[in-house]
Amino acid sequence: MDKHEDDLDLEARGYSREMPRQFSTFSLVALSFSLTCTWSGTGSSIGISLNDASAAGTIWSLPVAALMTAFLSAGVAELASAYPVAGAQYYWAFCVASKDWRTFASYMNGWLSILGWWLASGAACNFIASLILSIVILWYPDYEIQNWQQWLVYIGLVWFAVALNVFGSQLLPLYNRFNFIISCVTLTATTITLFVCSRHNNAPPKWTFGDATNSTGWQSDGLAFLLAISNAVYAFLGTDCGAHVCEEIRDPAKNTPKVIMYPVLIGVATAFPFACACMNAITDMDAVLNAPSGLPLIQIYYQSTGSKAASSVLLALFAFCFFGCTVGNGTTCSRTIWAVSRDNMLPFSKVWATVNPRFQMPLNALCLTGTVVSLYGLIFLGSSTAFSAMVGAAVIFLQTSCALPQAIILWRGRDILPERPFSLGRYGFAINLIAVIWVVLLDILSCFPTEMPVTKENMNYVSVVSVGLTGIVLALYLFAKRGKYLGPRMPNELNHGDICHVSEGQGFDDGAWADHSESFSKKE
Template sequence: MKPGSRLRPGQGAEGRVTVPSASARPPIEDIDGQPNYDDAELEASGYHREMPRQFSTFSLLALSYAVICTWNGFASAIGNGIKQGSSSGSIFMLFPAALFIGIISLGMAELTSAFPVAGGQYYWAFILSPPKWGPFISYSTAVISVLGIWLGGASTCNSISGMVLSIVQFMNPDYIIDPWHKYLVYVAIMVLGATINIVGARKLPALTGFIFVFSMATLVVTTITMLLCSYPNYNSARWVFTDNTISSGWESHSLAWVLCFVNNLYGFLGTDAGVHMTEEIPNSTVTAPKVIVGILAIPSTRECANRTQIYPVIIGLATVFPFACTCMFVIKDIDEILNAPSGLPLIQLYYQATGSRVITVLLMVAFAICFFACVVAIITGSSRALWSAARDECFPRSDLWKQISPRFGMPLNAVIIQAAFSIVYGLVFVGSETAFELMVSASIIFLVGSYVIPQAILLFVDRDELLPERPFSLGRFGYAVNFISTIWTVLLVVACCLPTEYPITPYNMNYNRSVTISAQEEAKAVNNSWWSLIADDLQHCGIGVVLLDLVRVGFFEKGCLPWAKHRQSYARVNETKAFARVYSRCAHPVA
């Protein structure tokens, strides 16, 4: 074994893997008299716990919802939805968007239950891929995952900065928004979000819970206010649910609804937030999937927050649907909204509904606060994703990004590098807002792509052989979920590259394909030399899948998982296939 290569649980001094006996399980320490199974599973996965498990099921749900913030995402892009598919397209394409992300999230939830580590997608890609391709696929997944989250965070900051200045212009029509004004607000928002993540790291669970309640209250107040102020001058239900007037220039209604689907998808992205926080929650093999998919039947007799958590995508759909319908009922003049003087359709919609500048400003301020919570949550999740990848030396100067601040108990440097990237990247829209938005829209492709890569790999392997015992399993539906997720993602990539307006001009042309490929090539060029240095080291990473099985056998013996008595766990651990599988991925001849 080469000097400097890392040993993981399950590897001997020479880098060879041995199958331990049941008595050789990782040590399980007691915390408040309860067995610390979470740390034992983390040890079996190849890592040591470095951050406190301070999030409960509710606070993790609140964090995930803050990232998704579906009704905020829909409202911020409502102008595009109305232009592409009018009222009916904007409303009804919410359902396929939710279904799309929901099915993908089912696959992620199963993988999270099997391997509850903060690395998520890149970690799964490594242990599921063939030994020859595992390191490169894992490394590529880590790059597009982190890049996608960073671009998504930049997009949200850009939207909020536009809202702030639009409010100012709404109150003072003589004010002219200059790009550098917007950039300064953009920087302030990013710095504030990073500061909250650093200074308030130990208060994040309470903060996310408060924001969840505040967001729900804002939604209810906004909806009721618009309905009361517009009474009785509502649009007809027939118009709201059947009008399909296209204002984008396209004549094909099918194409228009596809564009509406892509537009609405923006409000459902971010279900991987719970994945990256798995090392900061108790009972992670159960709690994380429960937050991601809300399956109440996931067996759990260990201490866990309540069993009635609701799936964030369902919360998103349940909140955005009535809000979307309300918006369409109170619209007075579509052309005025699409050509809003402030450049923000939502503020014009609020004004048409309420008829009061003061009420409009108050609603917009509350909306901006909810959207700012999304920035804070994105920074939280992305810093964990970068930190986890840095533990495996995936990026240049990983020695900096993998450090945990003893004072704040969080990856301080990972937060700082994301803020620095976003601040520098924000200079793009000072020169060209279109160029900035094109790069940011590529984040959808990057994020969804990282969600699906591990699931696509599962289509070509034996799921029962590769996945260890897990509380949440898709069972016989696993292949179907993974197949649908993969096919839909391929179609999504095509849809994201369609021009949004007609006739097509150099100004409105969709350059997503070129931008995505360029971003990938740039990332590859920057990291190419680094990959040559870490490729061999990644080959030495010993993932203790057998140890994971053994740890979970311990749960079964204690009766913690009711359905365990129906599984021959010990037989599985001692199977020749299991040994060969782990050996092929972890063992390496002495160099």
């Protein structure tokens, strides 16, 4: 499919191309890999997995999390192939839901996706800030990190990522390819270093691959392992990235599914050996779990190498690779906000729905993301526990937004999907069912206290945050957007207006959606 046909297909769905199709399949896979950053995500949350189910739980939770993410991502890839529009989840929910519920389903799912990206962006920036300050503590053990100091580093990272997305907008494909290569080199060098340096003083293989000691306080070892799996899922977040950038790639219906699925496979292939190397390097478990900086990874590096300089270099390279996740979050979230704002989903949508002609990217939407993530970081000044709860909510929002359209398909029947290049075929029902059941279980596990007995300090407030933010979005819909938000601009609908098909020569039904542009132009 050439560029002209791609644009015609997009116009048939009700939109005109506003951004250049500058990403190749490889550069978009590199973006998705940088954003999911599975091996780095594993390193960032390794302490929680160690507490949940020790070394074996940390290692073996990864392939399980990868398998379940693959089921969920396969359903996402099929939807992206059927409906290649940058709004992704909100657009899919509208297309597959019944007429009575499609507007509401679209609105709520769009917000779930946006909230998830915002919270995930904050989590990435906060962890990188912790990495930087933990290097300081390694050299100056008496130094105590103050929350306001970490917040300032956090703010610098947020807006540096924004600046790269703006001033380097046309170099993003090159940057992501570069980051992909550097990440692979860093991973390889780190894994080899950990194995070589700890070859004479390493953990016994029996402990590395077989010890699943439950340190959570929960009586059930099975539950502890499930908690370790739910923690490992964090390393696979963001596989839907390619769906939000699909209008910037050629032949998106065919290529976007590759962009969604490849990072899952690459992720588990990179994270598993890295986790094995880290577990093999541990000689003092208590020191790892009680690292002065609060960051177990640097203690693992130090126990392996015995060198502050080597540990600092490895951690600095780790932070550099992980920063690619922050840049990718900004890219993806800005496209998501821009896409939903084209259909008047957000307050002041006209502001966020513009593409800057100079930088050829949604500048306003990106600045909104930077501002919200910066303000969200203020919570850390008051309570790191509350901040962590909002990070956990990112898992719920992102995974649920991917599962909801699949749940609707299960309810209404898979025959509502149009023809698409990537189809799950006869396995579709089983894959969608497993994905939905998994996300329901994951949402429940994410709300469980990670330690027993529960105290004010270790209480898991994810459920409070999730319900609270969802309640705010629901109130916004009921009191501000109901009747004004009409859903995505749709092509002529077939099959009694129940399926969002697009066929050659089929265009936007201006008569059926005449009120759409009028609603969009109303003053917010």
